[in-house]
Amino acid sequence: MSVLHAEKEGINNYSILASHVLVPPAMEAILDDKFCTIDAFLGAGHVCAIMGTEEYVPIVNKYKIPVVVTGFEPLDLVQGIYLAVKQLEENRFELENQYARVVKKEGNIPAKKVIQQVFEIGTREWRGIGEIPNSGYVIKEKYRKYDAEAKFKISHIKVPENANCIAGEILRGIKKPFECEQFGKNCNPSNPLGAPMVSSEGACAAYYHFSDIIKN
Numbered sequence: 001m002s003v004l005h006a007e008k009e010g011i012n013n014y015s016i017l018a019s020h021v022l023v024p025p026a027m028e029a030i031l032d033d034k035f036c037t038i039d040a041f042l043g044a045g046h047v048c049a050i051m052g053t054e055e056y057v058p059i060v061n062k063y064k065i066p067v068v069v070t071g072f073e074p075l076d077l078v079q080g081i082y083l084a085v086k087q088l089e090e091n092r093f094e095l096e097n098q099y100a101r102v103v104k105k106e107g108n109i110p111a112k113k114v115i116q117q118v119f120e121i122g123t124r125e126w127r128g129i130g131e132i133p134n135s136g137y138v139i140k141e142k143y144r145k146y147d148a149e150a151k152f153k154i155s156h157i158k159v160p161e162n163a164n165c166i167a168g169e170i171l172r173g174i175k176k177p178f179e180c181e182q183f184g185k186n187c188n189p190s191n192p193l194g195a196p197m198v199s200s201e202g203a204c205a206a207y208y209h210f211s212d213i214i215k216n
């Protein structure tokens, strides 16, 4: 919206650094990994509030795996996990929407129109996983003057991952955070070495804050 407003108002000293990602290609990359041990997915409710639920149907059918779109309150999460486990126990694989009070099948249509107007699909680098084709939004040529990456010529800048961080294995569900040698020692929320320890909902940060509960 801000890009469209900038164009409408003739504002030229404005740009954005787009880092939007698309969830389904990342899910497929994880599921295609030969070490994958994922049994089911909780679809992030905030993403689905915009994008809707339909883009998960091909994944459910192709990989025969439950996907439960889930909200963020504690009870939402418990119910989302319950629905996923119930599917597994009943040998079902379906798309279910636990977060129906917010997420509609079609998503937010006006917001999706704006996204399609300004962005096109392109390759995106995922921290800890690497490049995934067609997994992100890049600004269309028409709006390139608002693209900070092009404007400031910074697309060559790469930030290397910490060599001791196993975030890729954590993010793909191959290892648990406490299996990382850095966990709670050199890496903690005040001094994160990787993405999963940065934000409070990151797997490593969650294990760090609640490890006593998890162990018991």
Ligand code: SF4
Pocket (backbone or CB within 6 Å): 164, 165, 166, 167, 170, 177, 180, 181, 182, 183, 184, 187, 188, 192, 193, 194, 195, 196, 197, 204
């Ligand atoms: S504990 Fe820290 S270093 Fe280890 S995987 Fe998590 S973020 Fe990376």
